[in-house]
Amino acid sequence: MVPSIIWFLLSSFILFNTKNLGAVALTSPQDISALKAFKASVKPGSIQPWSCLASWDFTTDPCAFPRRTHFTCGITCSSDSTRVTQLTLDPAGYSGQLTPLISLLTSLTILDLVDNNFYGPIPSSISSLINLQTLTLSSNSFSGAVPNSITNLKSLESLDFSHNYLSGYLPKTMNSMSSLRRLDLSYNNLTGPLPKLPYNLLELALKANFLSGSLSKSSFDMLTRIEVVELSENSFTGTLEPWFFLLPALQQVDLANNSLTRVEISKPSNANSDLVAVDLGFNKIEGNAPLHFADYPLLSSLSLRYNRLRGRIPLEYSRKKSLRRLFLDGNFLIGKPPPAFFAPDTSVSGSLGDNCLQACPGSFQLCMPSQKPSSVCKQAYGGKPRS
Template sequence: MKHIITTAVAATSLFLLLLQSVTATTTLPSDVSALKAIKSAINPTTIPSYSCLATWNFTSDPCSNPHITHFLCGLTCTNNRVTQLTFDRVGYSGTLSPLVSQLTQLVTIDLSDNKLSGPIPSSLFSLPNLQTLNLRSNSFSGAIPPTISNLKNIETLDMSHNSLSGSLPDTSTSLTLTRLDLSFNKLTGPIPKLAPNLIELAIKSNSISGFLPKTSFTELTQLEVIELSNNSLTGTIPGWVFLQTSIQQINLANNKFTGLEILKPAGSNNNNVIAVDAGYNKISGHLTANFTAFPSLSSLSLSYNKLQGPIPVEYSKKTSLKRLFLDGNYLNGVPPEGFFSGKFSGSLGDNCLKSCPASSELCLKSQKPTSICRQAYGGKVCVKPKA
């Protein structure tokens, strides 16, 4: 009898403990109302029965455990606050409710690969603890609110593949931002001053214009990747871009650059450039050999510009260089024999070269007709490509 009483007391204590635990994790009411507003802003016909949002049934508490039938996924809680909001990629349509700002303990928001539309609510950028914001591959439109500068703890910001317009946001006060991707939008205007601790910068496939301003990049001592291809940038690609010690990859292809300044790095240990793509611009002049002074350069593309003159022999002797694309220019003379040892991939076609062996992959594209080459050189140089 004593054993039965002891067991009953223990069971009651365990029940009370569990009850206290559940009570302790009851979601803050303002978080619950925010979650209700977020779900209400989603078109219900785009919420499949198997999706995360379909399990958001507010007859139970979002942060209480265990989750058996409701709130199976889509959010993470710490104690009684929502700290992570993650939509599964099932094609939700609708808008993002401004009441998302009530989830003040959010650290991560990932709504990527859905069909959300409308403007990004400015209240989103008032979240004091937000570190990761991923709105990639939706249909958000309108300008990026200037309140984006209020995200004092943001580290990763991805709003690529949307329909955002207007000017680029000023992120210079975001001391924690390391990855910024605004690619594939409709953004215009010049490049503003950037967050000083950026590691990766991607703004490709917009309508960014103007020169590459040094003042926007001078404090970026950790920047490794610059991706600015498919824009409307003009002027000369300045030499300082390639001399920042942390830079590894630079893609400036498909812009309107007319010049290229290449300065030799000060020492072999002071440069980490691996890949450069400045193809499909309007760069004229002679091909400089200075690129070969970059100790780690492995891939170089200057395709479809207006470069003239011979190809410097230094390129064929560059041991780190594996991929070289010089096609679509007006380069003349005989290409260095070292290119045809089999270690290079790329293209030397559609130039004004002589004796580019058809047996080499580099020469698969035929050379330009003599008449075009003569015109490029003002009729003073007769360059007849060898068949």
């Protein structure tokens, strides 16, 4: 009789090898072709020996398990080990162009090539990845236009092409991307106006481009869920109208470093608003400091610095309990600042400096830097500014 321990070892050996035999040649041939083309498009000299791509050895099946020596990272496969569902590269400095044959990976839900050196155009064939939910090509060197075909990705929830060299207009049919929640195309060379935006967006980031024109209500039509809008460092002009800050879910706004000339603010309906932070600094905004910002119950940070504001600082700003950061420096504000800003229990930080204020105590950090010379203030007001 064979000892039980020998039977145990023998049966374990048979089971292990049976599982391995069943794992051979599982991956879909079209996925293998796509992976081979993808690796072939990467310059060999940019594939470090310790990197994910270095472990891609096609003498073995990509989805075979366990992956002890080959395909140790970079891909994730479906539960039946037949399709590649994720392609997520390590930031190893890979260089090359993104092959159009990437379109063969039709079961991909995530494509993430962040922090590498891929260059050239984004292939329009990427629109064949109909199951894609997350597309991240940020911090590479992609150039050319955002392909119009990108709007065919109806399942896409997050799109991040930030920190590349993309140029041209945004696709006109972006609003058809009904599943899109997060869009980040910041730090590119995009031009033109904003198109109509996807109505389910939660976060919009297009800062540091060359976008222009006015902010049209039609672009934001039906965006009832938008929480974050980052459009700083562009060339937007004209008036920011009352509808903008009444977007019902809006929390954070950054429109600094544009060429806006006017801001119109209405009271939120029933004093109901989630707005927390607003940055409108370094524009060309004229007129008085918008009074109704004080009616937004949760507003804690407000920057209107380095614009062309005149008149007095609204007393309502100093009475606002939620306000913690206030930057009004670099304008032409006059009169005495509200004394509540200098009370021992004040919680407001920021700057009221570089204005035309009177009696702004130099011993307070809030009054730094010093006020403008009286000659500059007189010139701005066509004579002596009223106190």
